[in-house]
Each structure stands twice: as structure tokens, then as C-alpha cells.
Amino acid sequence: MSIISVLNPKGGCGKTTISTNLARALHDRGHSVLIVDSDPQGSARDWHAASEDNPLELVALDRPNNVKTLRSMAANYDYVVIDGAAKLEDMIAAAIKVSDFILIPVQPSPYDIWAASDLVDFIKARQEVTDGVPLAGFIVSRVVEGTRLGGDVRAALDEYALPVFETTITQRQVYPQTASEGLTVFDADNAKAKAETTALLDEVLAMIA
Ligand code: ADP
Numbered sequence: 071m072s073i074i075s076v077l078n079p080k081g082g083c084g085k086t087t088i089s090t091n092l093a094r095a096l097h098d099r100g101h102s103v104l105i106v107d108s109d110p111q112g113s114a115r116d117w118h119a120a121s122e123d124n125p126l127e128l129v130a131l132d133r134p135n136n137v138k139t140l141r142s143m144a145a146n147y148d149y150v151v152i153d154g155a156a157k158l159e160d161m162i163a164a165a166i167k168v169s170d171f172i173l174i175p176v177q178p179s180p181y182d183i184w185a186a187s188d189l190v191d192f193i194k195a196r197q198e199v200t201d202g203v204p205l206a207g208f209i210v211s212r213v214v215e216g217t218r219l220g221g222d223v224r225a226a227l228d229e230y231a232l233p234v235f236e237t238t239i240t241q242r243q244v245y246p247q248t249a250s251e252g253l254t255v256f257d258a259d260n261a262k263a264k265a266e267t268t269a270l271l272d273e274v275l276a277m278i279a
Pocket residue numbers: 080081082083084085086087088113211212213239240241242243245246249
């Protein structure tokens with residue numbers, strides 16, 4: 071069983087969107103997946119409740135102590151995807167400790183990337199005492215279609231010396247549209263959104279292999 075956390079205290083960077091779509095991509099490959107909503111805002115819970123035939127299982131955990139026991143609690147699943155909380159340091163710290171891999175979504179602006187510095191410090195401090203576990207990498211999210219990442223964005227990311235995924239997630243209406251129905255891009259007719267989400271999954275799996 072592998073635990074993937076999607077973390078960044080900054081709201082709106084795409085944690086819930088990426089968590090739900092990534093979980094569905096894993097499910098469609100035949101893996102058993104549990105989504106953990108660790109955010110008191112409950113966006114993933116709302117998403118899950120919006121569809122009656124959502125094929126994914128979701129549990130909401132509102133205490134860091136419950137996150138700490140995830141590895142035994144969810145031992146029967148192939149993958150756990152934790153949708154990270156905004157702020158709540160204890161929750162984020164618990165998720166970092168229990169995870170095999172941390173995916174950090176950031177919007178393509180230096181301000182947003184700089185704002186991830188406390189999270190990166192937190193992750194690196196943990197890596198130092200545990201032989202590099204959890205691994206972590208950035209996924210640039212909500213990129214305007216047809217634009218290339220600017221040098222300012224690359225330079226800001228490079229300062230962290232963490233992997234940056236080749237794949238980027240584009241700003242597309244299909245993400246909120248499907249989310250509002252409790253669905254994912256795999257339920258929609260949008261080949262580009264499916265392709266980028268699949269490419270993201272491939273990169274995540276390559277990192278934790
Ligand atoms: P977070 O969980 O980090 O707060 P969300 O996934 O909830 O971020 O995204 C914040 C808002 O932006 C939501 O309304 C969501 O539908 C929208 N959004 C997120 N990612 C995308 C995307 N790739 N394209 C279009 N809208 C997006």
C-alpha cells in the first residue's frame with residue numbers, strides 16, 4: 071500500500087481537483103483506492119456526495135491522530151490519496167509523516183511558489199531523519215493553455231531542489247464542471263484533460279516505484 075498526499079497550505083492551487091482526478095486514474099487502472107479528505111472545508115466530501123455512482127471510496131479524517139493510523143487502517147487498499155488541508159499545521163505534519171510521496175501543486179506564479187517554502191522546509195526536515203522518505207515533487211497546476219512556463223517560475227521552483235514534474239495541469243473548464251457533478255475528467259469528453267491527468271499519474275508512479 072502506498073500513501074500519496076497532495077499538500078500545499080495555499081488554497082486554490084488545485085489540491086482537491088488533483089486528488090480526486092488522480093485517485094480516479096488509479097482506480098481506472100484496476101487499483102483499490104481510498105481518498106482521505108483531511109481538510110475541514112470538506113471539498114472532497116462535498117464532491118463525493120454530489121454523485122451517487124462515484125466508484126471511489128472516501129473517508130473524512132478531521133484529527134491528525136486519525137491520519138497517523140492510516141497505514142494500518144487502510145492496509146487493504148493499494149493506494150491512499152490524501153487531499154491536504156489548508157493551514158492546519160498538525161494535519162499537514164501528520165500527512166507528511168504517514169506518506170510515501172508528497173505531490174505539491176503550485177500555480178505558475180513566483181508568489182505562489184515562494185509561499186510553499188515552509189512546506190518544503192517541513193518536508194526536508196522529515197526527509198533528513200528518515201533517509202529521504204517521503205519523496206516529494208511539484209506539479210504546476212492551473213496553467214493557462216498554450217503558455218510555456220516562464221523563466222521566473224522555473225527559477226523559483228529550482229531554488230527548492232525538489233523534482234518538478236514534466237506534466238502540467240492546465241486551467242480547463244472541465245475540471246470544475248465535472249467536480250460539480252461529483253465526477254472527474256474521466257467521465258467527460260476531453261481528451262487533453264484525461265491525457266494530462268494520466269501523464270501525472272505515470273510520473274507519480276515512476277517516483278514511488
Ligand atoms: P485547493 O483544494 O488547493 O483549494 P481546488 O482543487 O479546490 O484547490 O481548486 C480551487 C478552485 O479552482 C476550484 O473552484 C476548482 O474547481 C478550480 N480549479 C482547480 N484546478 C483547476 C484547473 N486545472 N482548471 C480549472 N479550474 C480549476
